Amino acid sequence: xxxxxxxxxxxxxxxxxxxxxxxxxxxxxxxxxxxxxxxxxxxxxxxxxxxxxxxxxxxxxxxxxxxxxxxxxxxxxxxxxxxxxxxxxxxxxxxxxxxxxxxxxxxxxxxxxxxxxxxxxxxxxxxxxxxxxxxxxxxxxxxxxxxxxxxxxxxxxxxxxxxxxxxxxxxxxxxxxxxxxxxxxxxxxxxxxxxxxxxxxxxxxxxxxxxxxxxxxxxxxxxxxxxxxxxxxxxxxxxxxxxxxxxxxxxxxxxxxxxxxxxxxxxxxxxxxxxxxxxxxxxxxxxxxxxxxxxxxxxxxxxxxxxxxxxxxxxxxxxxxxxxxxxxxxxxxxxxxxx
Amino acid sequence: xxxxxxxxxxxxxxxxxxxxxxxxxxxxxxxxxxxxxxxxxxxxxxxxxxxxxxxxxxxxxxxxxxxxxxxxxxxxxxxxxxxxxxxxxxxxxxxxxxxxxxxxxxxxxxxxxxxxxxxxxxxxxxxxxxxxxxxxxxxxxxxxxxxxxxxxxxxxxxxxxxxxxxxxxxxxxxxxxxxxxxxxxxxxxxxxxxxxxxxxxxxxxxxxxxxxxxxxxxxxxxxxxxxxxxxxxxxxxxxxxxxxxxxxxxxxxxxxxxxxxxxxxxxxxxxxxxxxxxxxxxxxxxxxxxxxxxxxxxxxxxxxxxxxxxxxxxxxxxxxxxxxxxxxxxxxxxxxxxx
Numbered sequence: 319x320x321x322x323x324x325x326x327x328x329x330x331x332x333x334x335x336x337x338x339x340x341x342x343x344x345x346x347x348x349x350x351x352x353x354x355x356x357x358x359x360x361x362x363x364x365x366x367x368x369x370x371x372x373x374x375x376x377x378x379x380x381x382x383x384x385x386x387x388x389x390x391x392x393x394x395x396x397x398x399x400x401x402x403x404x405x406x407x408x409x410x411x412x413x414x415x416x417x418x419x420x421x422x423x424x425x426x427x428x429x430x431x432x433x434x435x436x437x438x439x440x441x442x443x444x445x446x447x448x449x450x451x452x453x454x455x456x457x458x459x460x461x462x463x464x465x466x467x468x469x470x471x472x473x474x475x476x477x478x479x480x481x482x483x484x485x486x487x488x489x490x491x492x493x494x495x496x497x498x499x500x501x502x503x504x505x506x507x508x509x510x511x512x513x514x515x516x517x518x519x520x521x522x523x524x525x526x527x528x529x530x531x532x533x534x535x536x537x538x539x540x541x542x543x544x545x546x547x548x549x550x551x552x553x554x555x556x557x558x559x560x561x562x563x564x565x566x567x568x569x570x571x572x573x574x575x576x577x578x579x580x581x582x583x584x585x586x587x588x589x590x591x592x593x594x595x596x597x598x599x600x601x602x603x604x605x606x607x608x609x610x611x612x613x614x615x616x617x618x619x620x621x622x623x624x625x626x627x628x629x630x631x632x633x634x635x636x637x638x639x640x641x642x643x644x645x646x647x648x649x650x651x652x653x654x655x656x657x
Numbered sequence: 658x659x660x661x662x663x664x665x666x667x668x669x670x671x672x673x674x675x676x677x678x679x680x681x682x683x684x685x686x687x688x689x690x691x692x693x694x695x696x697x698x699x700x701x702x703x704x705x706x707x708x709x710x711x712x713x714x715x716x717x718x719x720x721x722x723x724x725x726x727x728x729x730x731x732x733x734x735x736x737x738x739x740x741x742x743x744x745x746x747x748x749x750x751x752x753x754x755x756x757x758x759x760x761x762x763x764x765x766x767x768x769x770x771x772x773x774x775x776x777x778x779x780x781x782x783x784x785x786x787x788x789x790x791x792x793x794x795x796x797x798x799x800x801x802x803x804x805x806x807x808x809x810x811x812x813x814x815x816x817x818x819x820x821x822x823x824x825x826x827x828x829x830x831x832x833x834x835x836x837x838x839x840x841x842x843x844x845x846x847x848x849x850x851x852x853x854x855x856x857x858x859x860x861x862x863x864x865x866x867x868x869x870x871x872x873x874x875x876x877x878x879x880x881x882x883x884x885x886x887x888x889x890x891x892x893x894x895x896x897x898x899x900x901x902x903x904x905x906x907x908x909x910x911x912x913x914x915x916x917x918x919x920x921x922x923x924x925x926x927x928x929x930x931x932x933x934x935x936x937x938x939x940x941x942x943x944x945x946x947x948x949x950x951x952x953x954x955x956x957x958x959x960x961x962x963x964x965x966x967x968x969x970x971x972x973x974x975x976x977x978x979x980x981x982x983x984x985x986x987x988x989x990x991x992x993x994x995x996x
Contacts, residue, residue: 467959471810471902473852473891487850491830511826512941513812513893513900515953515969520932524913524955533958548959548967550902552812554852555894561852563810563889563902574863593859602851614854616863619872620806620887628887630854 321349322385327376329353332480333390333413336641342367354380378402388644389413404440409657411442411644418443418535425538428646429585430457435656442647446531447639448472448560453539454610455631458584460540464569467546473554473561477636479504487555514553526551559601561632565618568625574615577627581612591615599632608642660688662722666715667729668692671819672752675980676727681706693719717741727983728752743779748996750781750983757782757874764877767985768925769796774995781986785870786978787811787899792878793949794970797923799879803908806885812893812900816975818843826894853892865890898940900971904957907964913954916966920951930954938971947981
């Protein structure tokens, strides 16, 4: 089997590290691995497939000879470096928000819209984490009944703010337990034993940018230009795995029984919906695995049309919400012979 | 001013203790206080208005001479004892779910439906905590625009499970931080650094009883027999204060500006809605005070009718969600000369 030169950009971050683990765990055909990061991390070593790899500087020249570059960096870094990687012949799969709404860039969840990959011009965007987690179960329901409207409230783990977010929750929880003063850095306010209804910046319509990602990216990924989406995004004191309370309105009737049937066959989904045995998706169970768990499936009893369904889902934000989805895009591109 | 004989039943529980604090803090005209509880707590002492009060056994005879009995006990205890208290001449204000849907029992949030108190037959029910917190801001919006439909996701603090819930979160958080094994008791699963989408038992329609309280109690309190309510209740690792993400559909147009104007004048509400300065309701800010904070007020951009509003609110579950509401009912009854 052909082996590829794969670069991970931002290799020392939470998502970058998970990309390295994912490439290894899923036996991606990596011939040579390049671990790229900012200057302060250059020279550090990571272990990949049992070998030590030195971190190199992420700059235009670093992409010479690279086939596939997985980017886990800030928007502005991606804006500057992704086109350089493409110029050097690499296919870029980018986890930032920089290219997602660009009309020349496919925005892909492999279980949902793999065909969009055929239109790529060198860069493929990985959607926002909470959007990916919603799209995986929503797509098969859309195919069955036609989704018109989504009302979602998210319960987002601190891992969305990377290693700094994870450390802050751990340290701050201990400080609160000790009765010590806290000093929020990674988040605007105390996150331990608290909730912050604010992720990313506020847009003019008083929704946060994170909330509008579900609206804009949802339309693009599902291919429904007039999809109506109302999202409220909340940061919660959970380490890993975002959870979401979702209500949908569909064109055609959809019962809880059919939802369970459709989702039982859906790729990337695990139905965990046995209330009598206290089984439903929870972040502690969905962390460190690749599926989106879906449960609490029931009729929307507030819907006059009876075409409404409410459910609860949870998925690992760093895995399927970021690193795993990126690697799956690369796998799908190999399968489709696009690389 | 006339002084009353006031009994607090369940005086050693989380809500009972808060009732005692609330009576004291709000200078309720208590002549004699009776602290009633189960046998194991009999003889213990509490301090009320600077005096030591011995806990007595909560039994029928204990209500002789009592004017007002505030009940903070389990449903079955209330079912057995509240009628005995009434027989002895007391007015009962009951925090359990036992009497809420009884057609002879008013279910009251004093800011919302005080007139219902006139119909009382001895027992007045205090609504469910997450229902109270939603009703306080919803009532003035209903008066203005007519609410047809509510879609809510709740983020409920562990205080809903009393002192056992508070202790379990604190101890379990420390155990998780130490890497020790945990042993859930107060909740069905780990609550520290986790979310549990399950409060109270599951009903036949796959909603939890807690979720259906918002449906049933909401209709009764707001006096809208055909109100449509879809609620998802989630336990979160927060000590005090429930938060709620709420979307409403109204009969008549309602803009975010009008919502802010209406709520600024509404009793029991504090509008905290200044995203530019990172100000929005959060449980750490709403704990240990009596108001419901409302923020993140915005148009429901998924609504075709444009008669939709989305907001986020937070309020102390033990205070306004339980003890304070009960004492406010007693205050209102004195004001209305019903006691």
